[in-house]
Amino acid sequence: MNQALPDNPFLQGAFAPIDQEYALDDLPITGEVPDCLNGSFYRNGPNVQFPPRGDYHLFAGDGMTHAFHIANGKVSYRNQWIKTAKFKLEKELQRSAIDPMNPFNCEEEYMEFVLTDKDGLANTACVWHAGKLLILEEGHRPFEVDPMTLDSIGSYDYEGKLTTAMTAHPKLDPVSGELVFFAYMASGPFEPDVALHKVNKDGVLTESITIKTPYSAMVHDFVVTQNYVLFPIFPLTGSMDRAMQGQPPFAWEPEKGASIGVLPRTGGKPEDIRWVECDPFFVFHFMNGFDDNGKIFVDGCQFDHAPLFPTIDGNATEDTEAVLNRWTIDMNAGTFSTTQIDDNRSEFPITDPRYATLAYRHGYYASPDAPEGPMYNCLGHIDHETGTTKKYSFGDRKITVTSEPIFVPRSSGAAEGDGFLLSVATDLPSNTSALKILDAQNIEAGPVASAQLGHRVPVGFHGNWRPGT
Numbered sequence: 001m002n003q004a005l006p007d008n009p010f011l012q013g014a015f016a017p018i019d020q021e022y023a024l025d026d027l028p029i030t031g032e033v034p035d036c037l038n039g040s041f042y043r044n045g046p047n048v049q050f051p052p053r054g055d056y057h058l059f060a061g062d063g064m065t066h067a068f069h070i071a072n073g074k075v076s077y078r079n080q081w082i083k084t085a086k087f088k089l090e091k092e093l094q095r096s097a098i099d100p101m102n103p104f105n106c107e108e109e110y111m112e113f114v115l116t117d118k119d120g121l122a123n124t125a126c127v128w129h130a131g132k133l134l135i136l137e138e139g140h141r142p143f144e145v146d147p148m149t150l151d152s153i154g155s156y157d158y159e160g161k162l163t164t165a166m167t168a169h170p171k172l173d174p175v176s177g178e179l180v181f182f183a184y185m186a187s188g189p190f191e192p193d194v195a196l197h198k199v200n201k202d203g204v205l206t207e208s209i210t211i212k213t214p215y216s217a218m219v220h221d222f223v224v225t226q227n228y229v230l231f232p233i234f235p236l237t238g239s240m241d242r243a244m245q246g247q248p249p250f251a252w253e254p255e256k257g258a259s260i261g262v263l264p265r266t267g268g269k270p271e272d273i274r275w276v277e278c279d280p281f282f283v284f285h286f287m288n289g290f291d292d293n294g295k296i297f298v299d300g301c302q303f304d305h306a307p308l309f310p311t312i313d314g315n316a317t318e319d320t321e322a323v324l325n326r327w328t329i330d331m332n333a334g335t336f337s338t339t340q341i342d343d344n345r346s347e348f349p350i351t352d353p354r355y356a357t358l359a360y361r362h363g364y365y366a367s368p369d370a371p372e373g374p375m376y377n378c379l380g381h382i383d384h385e386t387g388t389t390k391k392y393s394f395g396d397r398k399i400t401v402t403s404e405p406i407f408v409p410r411s412s413g414a415a416e417g418d419g420f421l422l423s424v425a426t427d428l429p430s431n432t433s434a435l436k437i438l439d440a441q442n443i444e445a446g447p448v449a450s451a452q453l454g455h456r457v458p459v460g461f462h463g464n465w466r467p468g469t
């Protein structure tokens with residue numbers, strides 16, 4: 001990038017964008033990559049192409065996907081920007097013309113572009129389902145790329161059936177193969193509603209419904225169990241009026257209260273939703289959820305308030321960090337409770353995907369072990385059965401960053417938790433990153449293998465795994 005970036009912490013250090021697309025085979029390996037690991041590990045995150053317009057928000061960078069292809073003990077690597085409509089337009093212009101977070105801060109002739117664009121930024125997450133690799137960003141359609149080369153194919157709408165955006169956190173049911181997902185502000189910018197969609201194991205969109213919400217909110221993640229779908233409406237509100245008046249389009253507004261919409265997963269109609277009130281805390285990410293005889297249990301990394309967003313008058317909120325909580329929602333009694341279940345600060349929680357939506361024992365997350373640093377430097381493992389937690393640090397938090405882990409089972413028939421955690425760790429002094437592979441049953445021992453890059457993978461959001469053939 002030849003143009004200087006503005007002074008913003010999310011464009012510097014571990015977050016700074018890279019400006020090259022690599023195709024590297026046979027990465028140098030330390031340790032031994034397990035023979036049973038065969039597939040692709042993807043990471044996705046923001047990586048601005050040009051200096052942004054106005055105040056940069058971490059969620060507003062152009063998407064770049066990184067792929068580590070693993071087979072026969074060897075690892076190859078590819079990365080590509082996702083060639084969205086915005087990316088291509090700005091590449092042509094050789095500058096940023098669009099503010100993805102605020103249509104009123106775009107170059108005037110491109111305001112309409114922001115309101116009608118289907119591709120978005122493709123900068124948040126990815127999912128492998130029904131033979132397609134889809135790159136996700138919650139405000140727009142999924143964007144299909146080639147799973148090996150990462151070449152852009154285009155935004156994907158399930159043969160015209162998907163008329164809304166798609167969350168970055170769809171839930172894949174390991175029993176049925178169904179992909180369940182939602183979109184907030186489904187009927188238009190800042191509208192108070194969510195749409196629920198279901199795609200069967202063959203990739204056919206079978207059902208879509210729209211549900212009114214108490215107010216217009218940014219809804220990042222949701223919960224799916226075998227019998228319920230939960231929409232948490234926390235007061236991270238969206239407002240067209242505020243945006244038009246130069247105030248924050250998205251802001252923390254706790255006086256609005258909070259509630260969780262609970263819908264029967266099978267046959268649930270909009271009028272069947274039940275709203276269960278809770279305190280106005282905030283959860284970006286859920287580890288898992290399951291139900292048993294009308295009781296719903298949900299584990300998520302819970303903040304006191306939404307980080308990264310201001311109050312409605314534009315003031316920054318205090319720094320806050322999340323800890324793992326378990327919610328219990330009793331649908332018969334209509335009650336809600338939340339209990340902290342882990343002492344570690346944590347984010348990017350995941351589980352063995354074969355137990356998503358089901359009662360489960362093992363969860364994993366990224367975590368810090370010191371007060372200061374750009375991001376998280378540790379991985380954690382919680383055993384819900386014994387209540388114990390294990391942790392592994394990749395190094396000093398000030399100079400070491402690790403990503404959300406991904407769990408890959410040792411084999412399809414292996415016991416829950418018998419497999420590997422894959423993560424990308426960055427060493428800031430050398431400005432390089434490596435794929436780290438840990439035994440999920442013994443994370444304290446550190447990586448069993450590392451595959452080293454000669455460059456840095458910028459801090460991103462989410463990843464996923466595509467099993468090899």
Ligand SMILES: [Fe+2]
Pocket residue numbers: 168169220284285461462
């Ligand atoms: Fe997320």
